[in-house]
Amino acid sequence: xxxxxxxxxxxxGGKHFLLWLGGNTWLFMRTFLCYYYGQQYHYLHKMLGLxxxxxxxxxxxxxxxxxxxxxxxxxxxxTCLRGSHRVxxxxxxxxxxxSKTFHxxxxxxxxxxxxxxxxxxxxxxxxxxxxxxxxxxxxNVARYKGEVTHTHTHxxxxxxxxxxxxxxxxxxxxxxSYCIRVSNYEIFWHTHNLFVVFYVIxxxxxxxxxxxxxTNIEAHPPGCLRANQSSPDPTREESGQALGDGRSCKxxxxxxxxxxxxxxxxxxxxxxxxxxxxxRYIRSNSPVTIVTVVRHPxxxxxxxxxxxxxxxxxxQYIVLNCPSVSSxxxxxxxxxxxxxxxxxxxxxxxxxxxxWTERFAELLLPDPRAESEILPMVxxxxxxxxxxxxxxxxxxxFVWVCRELQSFYWFAELxxxxxxxxxxxxxPDYLNLQLYVSQTDGLQNIPEERYQPLSSRLLIGRPxxxxxxxxxxxxxxxxxxxxxxxGPKGISRTLHRLCNSDRYSGxxxxxxxESFS
Amino acid sequence: xxxxxxxxxxNEQALASGLILLTGGIVGVAGQFRDxxxxxxxxxxxxxxxxxEYPRGKRNKGTSVERTGQYCFTVCVKSFGPLTRNYYVRxxxxxxxxxxxxxxxxxxxxxxCLGIASLIxxxxxxxxxxxxPILPRKDSARKPVADSINRPPQNPPPRPxxxxxxxxxxxxxxxxxxxxxxxxxxx
Numbered sequence: 001x002x003x004x005x006x007x008x009x010x011x012x013g014g015k016h017f018l019l020w021l022g023g024n025t026w027l028f029m030r031t032f033l034c035y036y037y038g039q040q041y042h043y044l045h046k047m048l049g050l051x052x053x054x055x056x057x058x059x060x061x062x063x064x065x066x067x068x069x070x071x072x073x074x075x076x077x078x079t080c081l082r083g084s085h086r087v088x089x090x091x092x093x094x095x096x097x098x099s100k101t102f103h104x105x106x107x108x109x110x111x112x113x114x115x116x117x118x119x120x121x122x123x124x125x126x127x128x129x130x131x132x133x134x135x136x137x138x139x140n141v142a143r144y145k146g147e148v149t150h151t152h153t154h155x156x157x158x159x160x161x162x163x164x165x166x167x168x169x170x171x172x173x174x175x176x177s178y179c180i181r182v183s184n185y186e187i188f189w190h191t192h193n194l195f196v197v198f199y200v201i202x203x204x205x206x207x208x209x210x211x212x213x214x215t216n217i218e219a220h221p222p223g224c225l226r227a228n229q230s231s232p233d234p235t236r237e238e239s240g241q242a243l244g245d246g247r248s249c250k251x252x253x254x255x256x257x258x259x260x261x262x263x264x265x266x267x268x269x270x271x272x273x274x275x276x277x278x279x280r281y282i283r284s285n286s287p288v289t290i291v292t293v294v295r296h297p298x299x300x301x302x303x304x305x306x307x308x309x310x311x312x313x314x315x316q317y318i319v320l321n322c323p324s325v326s327s328x329x330x331x332x333x334x335x336x337x338x339x340x341x342x343x344x345x346x347x348x349x350x351x352x353x354x355x356w357t358e359r360f361a362e363l364l365l366p367d368p369r370a371e372s373e374i375l376p377m378v379x380x381x382x383x384x385x386x387x388x389x390x391x392x393x394x395x396x397x398f399v400w401v402c403r404e405l406q407s408f409y410w411f412a413e414l415x416x417x418x419x420x421x422x423x424x425x426x427x428p429d430y431l432n433l434q435l436y437v438s439q440t441d442g443l444q445n446i447p448e449e450r451y452q453p454l455s456s457r458l459l460i461g462r463p464x465x466x467x468x469x470x471x472x473x474x475x476x477x478x479x480x481x482x483x484x485x486x487g488p489k490g491i492s493r494t495l496h497r498l499c500n501s502d503r504y505s506g507x508x509x510x511x512x513x514e515s516f517s
Numbered sequence: 518x519x520x521x522x523x524x525x526x527x528n529e530q531a532l533a534s535g536l537i538l539l540t541g542g543i544v545g546v547a548g549q550f551r552d553x554x555x556x557x558x559x560x561x562x563x564x565x566x567x568x569x570e571y572p573r574g575k576r577n578k579g580t581s582v583e584r585t586g587q588y589c590f591t592v593c594v595k596s597f598g599p600l601t602r603n604y605y606v607r608x609x610x611x612x613x614x615x616x617x618x619x620x621x622x623x624x625x626x627x628x629x630c631l632g633i634a635s636l637i638x639x640x641x642x643x644x645x646x647x648x649x650p651i652l653p654r655k656d657s658a659r660k661p662v663a664d665s666i667n668r669p670p671q672n673p674p675p676r677p678x679x680x681x682x683x684x685x686x687x688x689x690x691x692x693x694x695x696x697x698x699x700x701x702x703x704x
Contacts, residue, residue, distance in 0.1 A: 119544065122622060163629075170630050174529040179573070179582050184521045 017102060020068070024061050024109065032057040040213040042222035043139060043253065047131045048124050052211070055120035058113045063265040065113070066202065069106035070195075070269040072099035074276045083313070097512065111173055118166060138255050141210050161205035168198045186328070199270055202262060209257030216254050224249040284321070291345050293364050297406035299352040301361055304337070304345045312338045312346060317516075320348075325359045332516045334486075336411075349410055394479075395429065397472060399463055401436040401487070405443045408435055408458075412451050419453045433457045434468075469498050473507040485513040524574060524604060524646045527637035531570040531611060534634050538618055538627030539563030545623035552621045559624040562614045566631065569594065569601070569610075575649035583651050595650045602649075604642035611635035 035041050035053040045052055072078070082096045125142075132145035174180075175191040214222065292304035312318075317334045321327075337347035352361045402408060415433065422430050435458045437444065446455035472481060485495050492513050499509035538559050545556025572591040575581045594601045601607070612635040618628030 118626070122544075125622070163626075166626060167629065167633070170530070170533065171633070174533050175526055177529055180526055180529060182582070183525060183576055183579060186521060187523075187526050 017105065020102070020105070024064065027064055028057045028061050031060040038213075039217050039222055040215075043133070043136055043214065044211060047133055047139065048127045051120045051123035051127055055117055055124060056211070058117040058120065061113050062110060062117060063262050065106045065109045066199070066262075067265040067269050069103060069110065070273045072103040072106075074273055075099075076276055076279060077272070079316075094510070094512065107173075107176070111169060114166060114169055118162070121162070136253060136255070139212055159205065159208060159210075161201050161208075164201050165198060165205060168194050168201070172198075199266060202266065203260075206260035206262045212255035212257050214253050215256050216251065219250045220253045221249075222253075290364070292347075296349070296410045298404055298410075300349055300407075300410055301352065301364065302336070302347060302349050302410075303364070304347040306345050310339055310344075310346060314338055317514075318346075318348065322360055322363070324363055325356055329356055331356060334514070395432065395476070397432045397434070397468075399434045399436070399468070401438055401463060401491075403437070403439045405437050405446065405458075408446065408454060412446075412454055416451055416453055434459060434463065436461065436463050438462050465494055465498055469509070473505055473509075476507055478506040480508045480510065482510045482512065485511070486515075489515075520577070520644075522576060522646060523637055523641040523644065524648070525576070527604075527634050527641055528570055528573060530634035530637060531566060531631065534615075534627055534630035535563045535566030535570060537563075537630055538566065538615075538624060541618070541621075541624040541627045545621055548623070550621065550623070555617055555621040556623060559618050559621070559627060562618070563627065566611070566614060569607075573651065575651045577646075581651050587651075588653070591650045591652070594648075602647050604638050604646055604648065607648075608635045608638035608642055611638065 032053045035045060035056050038045075041052070078096055078099055082093050128140065129142040129145065132142055133139055171191050172194060175188050181188045214220070286308060288305050288307045290303060291306050292302075294302040294304075296302060312335055314335070316338075317332050319330045319332045321330045333348040333350055335346055336349050337345070339346045350357060350360075352358055400408070418431060419428075419433070422428055433453070435454060437458065437460055440460055444458075444460055446458065483495055483499055485492050492515070496511050496513075499511040540563075542556045542559030542561075542563055546553050546560065550556065568590065571584060572587040572594050573581065573584055599606075611631050615628045615631035615635065618624040618631070
């Protein structure tokens with residue numbers, strides 16, 4: 001399928017995070033060259049070779065990514081940023097919406113560079129032993145020459161912190177595949193909470209001080225001859241640097257371990273994230289009252305709740321925790337009614353599908369106390385209340401696909417009220433409603449007279465997305481159309497592909513989606 | 518709350534450990550360390566573990582997501598019957614495979630990871646889980662079509678006879694109608 005460059009850039013340009021890639025590359029090359037050419041690492045480099053440069057370069061990239069990986073998870077902070085006046089560009093807001101993708105990208109980078117780092121250090125272990133230095137005994141890590149060789153391996157001194165870090169990373173990585181998140185979210189959540197242990201051990205890991213740099217370069221230029229040395233250093237030509245050049249040394253080379261800088265990178269984001277979790281916990285402690293429970297067809301329950309000082313915008317979601325059902329489980333639900341100045345209650349619609357929702361629904365009939373924790377993430381507005389001209393939205397196409405006809409009753413009142421209101425304000429074409437019933441062998445007609453606007457817009461079968469996109473493209477030429485998808489992965493993938501393709505006469509389609517897994 | 522399927526996590530871990538073991542083995546053989554026989558063993562063991570763990574099992578409840586192209590592997594693994602169905606056997610196989618990897622520096626990480634996977638398989642086996650192959654669903658789920666499809670209607674739908682349908686010249690008023698769309702002459 002032909003790719004529309006304009007749409008592709010709108011949908012993927014920010015995603016590739018060229019800045020992030022560039023930053024990683026620059027950091028890697030900078031550290032690599034520092035250890036390759038740096039005078040203070042000359043002797044160490046001679047001993048270890050490329051293993052030194054690669055291990056240190058990958059360590060600095062790991063520092064950067066361990067710092068950045070926590071930031072997209074500070075959701076309260078990101079929401080405040082997204083809603084504030086400082087972020088006015090839509091591109092920046094869409095970039096903030098992709099925070100989970102960025103977190104995954106940093107996580108993958110951490111795993112990849114950990115593998116590189118471990119391999120390079122394995123090579124270093126061998127080289128420390130094979131090239132055990134008699135001249136500079138303080139530089140050595142091996143206890144004696146030949147401790148670890150190609151021919152015989154004693155037990156080398158493996159850093160236990162490194163091994164533990166890799167094991168924790170292994171557990172976290174294997175539990176975070178899509179399949180596990182969808183089927184057993186608790187495994188993912190609890191292994192990911194091991195990040196605290198990971199960071200603590202990381203701070204201990206860098207305290208080892210195995211790699212040392214030379215402190216007295218002026219007094220002892222690397223490669224200079226000593227009093228009892230007759231021939232010049234044979235490897236001098238290979239390293240290609242201007243060295244001591246036969247000058248005699250004023251003093252012996254002195255070495256000092258590198259000072260650890262990981263804590264500089266990591267402590268800021270770690271404190272920020274811990275503060276965020278604390279804030280969420282404190283906010284979640286105030287109780288929530290359930291005001292109304294409404295049963296809808298197809299196992300859907302509408303819940304209206306009241307909480308002090310609760311503010312929300314359309315499109316945000318809340319996370320519910322009900323200790324009587326399960327103390328550790330938190331489930332997200334999009335808000336379907338936000339608190340306004342006139343009415344303070346907020347509401348969600350929840351579908352009874354898994355064991356948590358079943359138990360919760362059973363408890364709802366008496367009146368349990370549910371505490372809720374709010375993790376707002378702002379998306380595009382869907383229900384502008386009044387003053388349509390204020391918003392840049394000119395037309396709204398609402399496509400709703402359900403398996404059974406009764407599902408449309410969940411929001412039938414709301415949709416009909418909106419339709420009537422738009423008629424009265426003389427902008428009936430603002431909202432284009434299309435309802436699809438995908439299972440063709442059930443009921444096919446909404447009989448109620450008051451829902452007549454819905455029954456006349458009801459279509460049987462699945463929507464033909466390509467035709468829909470073509471129609472929207474033709475009627476909105478050279479405009480920007482935002483596509484917002486909330487649904488299963490199949491639809492999401494189809495729509496994403498259609499948004500990027502090139503058949504729509506100059507219209508740009510921007511793809512956004514909401515998913516909780 | 519609810520049953521956690523440990524086997525799914527153990528499967529992901531075992532696949533990842535197989536890859537780590539394979540990589541470590543390749544490095545060991547390429548570097549020509551003295552114990553390179555262990556590295557060569559690790560390569561073979563890694564490949565075996567990957568082939569065994571590639572096909573995902575079926576979930577007890579809910580939809581199972583297959584790995585790409587896993588059908589042929591599913592058929593191979595299914596053919597071993599109870600050896601691959603039972604997770605106790607898998608736990609012990611992995612525990613046995615991982616031990617020789619511990620003797621060499623390059624493969625020690627694969628050994629530890631496979632050991633952890635083996636422990637989780639043991640936990641899954643104790644909880645009574647077992648491996649079910651994901652096979653393509655047969656299309657018998659469709660409702661059978663009613664028998665009347667073989668007997669289409671013989672008569673056209675009821676309507677009055679042709680004389681009544683024809684417009685009569687006497688009744689011009691009744692025959693006329695107002696065109697909803699204005700008709701203009703062709704220019």
